[in-house]
Amino acid sequence: MIETGKKYKLKKIKGFENYDSEYYKVIRFYNFDTVICENTCGERFVFMKEFLIDPQKPEDIYSNLILERKE
Numbered sequence: 001m002i003e004t005g006k007k008y009k010l011k012k013i014k015g016f017e018n019y020d021s022e023y024y025k026v027i028r029f030y031n032f033d034t035v036i037c038e039n040t041c042g043e044r045f046v047f048m049k050e051f052l053i054d055p056q057k058p059e060d061i062y063s064n065l066i067l068e069r070k071e
Helices: none
Strands: 007-008 021-033 032-037 042-050
Touching: 021 042
Parallel strands: none
Antiparallel strands: 007 021, 021 032, 032 042
């Protein structure tokens, strides 16, 4: 369960190398499935809740997002 005031890492995207190990603190919920987060530098971001790693499901580290490269 994602909660306000706690820090979370972002899920990885399959097939895309992600070296970012930064934590994002949830500032508030924007709507049912979107959160506003802040990194350690004070920059704010908006993420879908499904892109944050839920501590109740720590093995679920990959998002359902699919990136396609068109040539």
